[in-house]
Amino acid sequence: MSLASWISNFVASITDTFGYVLPLTVLYLLYLIIRYPNRLVGTHSDRAYVWTVPGYPLIGNLVDVARRGTKKQFDHFLYLANSCPPGKPNFSWTVPPVGRIVFLNHPAYIEHIQKTNFNNYVKGDFLKNAFGDFIGTTGIFVTDGEEWKRSRKMASRVFSVGQFRRVVTTVVHEELHSVNGVLDAMTGEAGQGTIALPNLFFRYTLSSFAKMAFGADIQCLKPDPACLQEDVPFATAFDSAQEHINNRFTKPGWQLWEKYTPGGKQMVAWTKVMRDFARKIIDDRLMLLDLKEKARGEEMQDRGIAMGQSEAALNEKSQRAGMAPGDGNDKDLLGLFMDMTRDPEELLDVVLNFIIAGRDTTAQSLSWFFIELFAHPEHVQPILDEIALLFPSSATDTSTPNYLAYDDLRQLPYMQACLAESIRLHPPVPKNSKSALQDDVIVPLNSAGTSTTPPPVKVFKGEMVAWSDWVLARLPTVWGEDCAEYKPSRFLLADESGPGGWRFNSNLGPWKFHAFNGGPRLCLGMTLAYFEAMAVLTLILPKWDVKWAAPHEGQVCLGKRPPPAGRSAEEEQRDGWEWPPNYKSSLTHPCEDYSATFVRR
Numbered sequence: 251m252s253l254a255s256w257i258s259n260f261v262a263s264i265t266d267t268f269g270y271v272l273p274l275t276v277l278y279l280l281y282l283i284i285r286y287p288n289r290l291v292g293t294h295s296d297r298a299y300v301w302t303v304p305g306y307p308l309i310g311n312l313v314d315v316a317r318r319g320t321k322k323q324f325d326h327f328l329y330l331a332n333s334c335p336p337g338k339p340n341f342s343w344t345v346p347p348v349g350r351i352v353f354l355n356h357p358a359y360i361e362h363i364q365k366t367n368f369n370n371y372v373k374g375d376f377l378k379n380a381f382g383d384f385i386g387t388t389g390i391f392v393t394d395g396e397e398w399k400r401s402r403k404m405a406s407r408v409f410s411v412g413q414f415r416r417v418v419t420t421v422v423h424e425e426l427h428s429v430n431g432v433l434d435a436m437t438g439e440a441g442q443g444t445i446a447l448p449n450l451f452f453r454y455t456l457s458s459f460a461k462m463a464f465g466a467d468i469q470c471l472k473p474d475p476a477c478l479q480e481d482v483p484f485a486t487a488f489d490s491a492q493e494h495i496n497n498r499f500t501k502p503g504w505q506l507w508e509k510y511t512p513g514g515k516q517m518v519a520w521t522k523v524m525r526d527f528a529r530k531i532i533d534d535r536l537m538l539l540d541l542k543e544k545a546r547g548e549e550m551q552d553r554g555i556a557m558g559q560s561e562a563a564l565n566e567k568s569q570r571a572g573m574a575p576g577d578g579n580d581k582d583l584l585g586l587f588m589d590m591t592r593d594p595e596e597l598l599d600v601v602l603n604f605i606i607a608g609r610d611t612t613a614q615s616l617s618w619f620f621i622e623l624f625a626h627p628e629h630v631q632p633i634l635d636e637i638a639l640l641f642p643s644s645a646t647d648t649s650t651p652n653y654l655a656y657d658d659l660r661q662l663p664y665m666q667a668c669l670a671e672s673i674r675l676h677p678p679v680p681k682n683s684k685s686a687l688q689d690d691v692i693v694p695l696n697s698a699g700t701s702t703t704p705p706p707v708k709v710f711k712g713e714m715v716a717w718s719d720w721v722l723a724r725l726p727t728v729w730g731e732d733c734a735e736y737k738p739s740r741f742l743l744a745d746e747s748g749p750g751g752w753r754f755n756s757n758l759g760p761w762k763f764h765a766f767n768g769g770p771r772l773c774l775g776m777t778l779a780y781f782e783a784m785a786v787l788t789l790i791l792p793k794w795d796v797k798w799a800a801p802h803e804g805q806v807c808l809g810k811r812p813p814p815a816g817r818s819a820e821e822e823q824r825d826g827w828e829w830p831p832n833y834k835s836s837l838t839h840p841c842e843d844y845s846a847t848f849v850r851r
């Protein structure tokens with residue numbers, strides 16, 4: 251029998267048995283598997299420019315993403331970045347429903363995305379959907395185009411006014427008073443005590459932020475250590491919802507999943523607690539404003555009546571709510587935004603967007619700062635010397651707390667460098683992405699603006715580009731061979747006229763030190779974040795010697811990594827760990843909570 255007649259007999263026997271549909275489907279599947287052997291069906295392969303990380307036929311890298319979850323992925327990104335073949339520093343993977351994601355591993359590409367061709371790269375629906383139920387769909391974080399421009403314009407005005415600066419200073423000093431009270435009571439007469447430090451910082455930033463944003467005291471930080479044990483429903487709901495959203499990014503089809511699982515129902519409940527809380531504050535404030543305006547109107551009509559007791563009472567109420575009497579000086583964020591819009595839903599989104607932007611980021615930076623300081627105690631004395639220049643009495647009298655003024659930030663370059671270096675290594679926004687509106691070739695320019703090293707990258711319409719500041723901080727091509735070392739000197743310039751002979755090095759620019767983003771969407775709260783963090787450090791460091799708590803002192807971050815080799819159980823119990831022995835290795839959040847021992851100086 252010839253080959254042709256054998257094939258025709260074979261096909262005939264198959265179609266006789268199964269009809270046409272099944273064999274054609276199988277053939278089509280085979281074709282798809284051959285066409286997409288290691289990537290998601292329907293995605294582009296761009297072998298010329300980018301290394302495609304091998305995945306499974308038709309589903310791409312889905313298994314990898316689901317298996318690693320959010321916390322283990324950064325090590326893997328770094329591993330992949332270091333595994334890229336020569337000449338192709340970027341890699342891509344494909345995941346449903348997003349499609350192809352191109353991971354960029356050099357600041358020059360990010361500059362192209364966030365500045366040179368800014369309009370082509372948007373946050374897109376993926377992000378809006380993931381965050382929408384939590385912080386709304388109209389806030390600065392999730393919007394693009396004209397909608398984002400409007401939010402940005404409003405927010406920039408707020409950040410540039412002196413009123414906001416005054417409110418920030420007053421609020422931060424109030425919170426420092428509480429932090430000081432907690433630590434004083436905790437160290438007590440013995441002059442020593444142990445505390446869950448990140449918990450304190452999360453409360454410090456949340457409490458400050460609620461006051462700055464709404465003029466509301468949510469009672470999560472008081473000058474009493476007992477407050478650290480109290481549950482704050484708004485904060486609990488906020489934390490839980492935020493963690494839940496993080497997981498959405500590694501769960502394709504999460505919308506469907508959430509419809510039928512308890513996790514989805516919980517998310518609805520958390521969102522309700524949070525939004526109801528914020529909505530009530532906004533409604534009350536809008537009502538007050540209406541009343542005030544009405545009272546003023548009546549006063550205009552009938553001078554002498556409205557200026558009586560009722561106006562005084564309104565002023566008192568409004569002051570308590572964070573608004574200033576009379577001419578409206580010293581307004582909080584909400585007060586300033588209310589000058590621009592009175593739409594309660596829009597105001598709600600504005601405020602929640604700001605809380606998400608400003609609270610965790612600063613608290614995490616502080617938590618990591620101390621972890622680095624425990625590992626590098628040689629930086630403590632230069633910081634103390636610098637504080638002593640600003641607060642001369644602090645070297646001898648540690649009973650009076652230091653309250654840093656907003657305008658004195660520049661007087662602490664060494665401290666700022668230590669903080670910036672820890673933010674570089676542990677960026678609070680460790681990864682980010684954008685969607686391409688049109689096909690594009692990213693042609694990175696060198697400093698002369700001419701040639702193209704690293705090589706160009708092609709991006710197709712609808713694809714995502716992503717980067718990780720955590721990974722970039724650990725690439726020798728970006729920060730040199732000592733990239734993984736904690737070296738605040740990267741952020742210091744010798745300057746005879748500067749405090750302690752230093753000046754903070756801001757010449758690195760937003761693309762190399764990219765933790766605060768760059769281009770038109772540069773973080774609006776950078777100075778505020780430095781102020782909040784440096785103010786609390788100026789209070790704590792001269793007054794207490796802070797150490798990683800030993801297990802017998804109540805370390806809560808135990809068992810997460812092995813103790814150093816060669817130490818007996820008794821020694822470990824007595825001395826604690828030289829923690830973290832391998833803290834440099836990886837994880838973005840090694841320990842959400844850890845304990846620190848404070849010893850009165």
Ligand code: HEM
Nearest residue numbers: 607608611612615678679765766767771773774775778779
């Ligand atoms: C160490 C602290 C902080 C870090 C590392 C940080 C970092 C960032 C980053 C990476 C972005 C870009 C996010 C994105 O586009 O997805 C961003 C945006 C933003 N940040 Fe910060 N941030 C910090 C603190 C703050 C604070 C205290 C505020 C005050 C409210 C703030 C306000 C904002 C706002 C409003 C945006 C949106 C800008 C826009 O899209 O136009 N940030 N920040």
